Amino acid sequence: MTLQQVADAAEISVGYLSLIERNQTKLPIGVLKKISSAMGIHIGWFFQVDDGPSHEREVVVRSNNRRKLSFMGIGIEEELLSPNLSGPLEMLLSTIEPGADSGDYSHDGVEAGYVMSGVLDLWVSGQHYRLEQGDSFTFKSTETHRCGNPGNTPTKVIWVITPPHY
Structure with a gap:
């Protein structure tokens, strides 16, 4: 596909x-989802792959072999904690840098999360929630949602999403 074809299909x-391709601008999660859909690929394709031993790949994810995806310019890194995205759920570890914001997006399914450290601002259908270490949440992913870190230190959140959307 040409850049123009992808841009048209992704409505950008x-x-x-072109700026995204050259890592010269922010890449919100919702835009990455539009690009992956336009290209006819699962968003998980963008995760860096560093698989472990073949006998473990369907069951275990070693901490040094996690698939990682960084959203350029917005300060969010996702680590895939699930062995793959072919099962009924997806588990992620998000590191959200101070001041980072995911931007609004929605998708099929349900999400739940647990704030391991830091402070998380979460918006679901326009309602704002401030969560701190030890707090948890759940919502329908079809509702417009976004998250951000209003604090001074990185926030770490474990997410469980069903069905997998990456």
């Missing part, structure tokens, strides 16, 4: 897509 400008 070709200039913006």
Whole structure:
């Protein structure tokens, strides 16, 4: 596909897509989802792959072999804690840098999370929640949602999403 074809299908400008391609702009999660859909690939394709031993791949994820995805310019890194995305759920560890914000997005399914450290601002259908270490949450992923870190230190959140959307 050409840049123009991908941009048109993702409903973004070709200039913006070019900046994304060269890592010169922010890449919100919702935009990455649009690009992956436009290209006909699962968003999980963008995760870096460093698989462990073949006999473990369907059951175990070693901490040094997690698939990682960084959202350029917005300060969020996702680590896939699930061995793969072919099962009924997805488990992620998000590290959200101070001041980072995911931007609004939605998708099929249900999400739940647990704040391991830091402070998390969570918006679900326009309602704001401030969560701290030890707090947890759940919501329908079809509701417009976003998260951010209003604190001064990185926030770590474990997410469980069903069905997998990456």
